[in-house]
Amino acid sequence: MNEAIKAKAIRWAAKPTFILLLVWFFLGVISILATVGGYGFVPSTAWVGTTASFRVSAGLVAAVLFPCLVLKGLQITNVGQLRKIGAILIAPLMGYFLGSAPAVLGGPMVAAIFAGHDVELPFVVAEAHGNGHRGCRLPIKLRDLPFFYDKLCSVPDDLRQPLKPGMRIIVEGRGTRLGLYASSFRIEQ
Template identity: 40%
Template sequence: MQNDQTPPEMRAPRLVRILSIVPFLLGPLPVFAILFGHQYLPAPAWVSLIGPFAWIAGALSAVLFFWLIQGDSSIHEKYGPLARLTLIVFTPIMGLWMGYTAVTMGGPMIIAILAGQEEELTFTVTEATRWGDRKCRNPIEIDGMPALFDRICHLPEEFRRTLIPGVQIVVGGRGTQWGVFLENARRKE
């Protein structure tokens, strides 16, 4: 017997509910990696190639998350109008971000963890003079990366001082041609 009080005609099909888990699991993975001290950088070529598909996945995730929230009648019973409005607005935005990030970073990140080897990728510096904070010391901003993941953190200040916009750097670490976990960086010669 199910504890779900939502009428069967209002519930999302089982396949849809299962598919909604994919962006929910893969989307925040890069954030969790940073929280545990591992920065993953997708390859600029990968982000450029997969970008349109990632936006489509993000849009589908946004619609899916919105549909799941709308179909859950318990939300309408448990929460007041302001909380429901916040959920209705926030859920599609979160779905868009999670779907996009799952495709551009989450999937390649899992592959890098499971089958990665030593890899080097080239990135172009856009800014290297901004002040860092405790979460990102000595930030180096790089071109062509998804928002929130467009900077490299915790590299030596001496290295950062040698960089100007337009300079290319080579980042090495465990990964694949689609992205690497940052272990070291050097100027491209």
């Protein structure tokens, strides 16, 4: 009887844990795809500061667990040695991003979609004249935001020209105090 109760308790706890991990993974994938796709979501510096330790912790846990999942998957599939080595080397980095992205972007992105309104958030320019890449042309790099989430993309040269590192700007768009989908910005007076 005692074993049956114990097994039932484990099953009862496993279902919500699995659902939570699935939602966390989904938010991570959505966050990364939206960032790579250049959808212009920028988390607020206040939110990034508040979630910093949780974000890093979740990223590190995922960086350890994701390679274990990859190894298990590689045992099932029949792929070459070079692909196995590549997957094992990339897995911790992917795990870190999939673990930390929901904390920085996932929740705030969903909140901005469903509960967003016109909002203005202050940011500090780190670099205004950098080179872009495929997903982010003509970027303005912002200070105090984590790598991968620290750019405003597709800003015309005439708007980037007067900006210098350290200048404060106000970014406007649809969102919440946690972050916004940037539509415009102005230099703070």
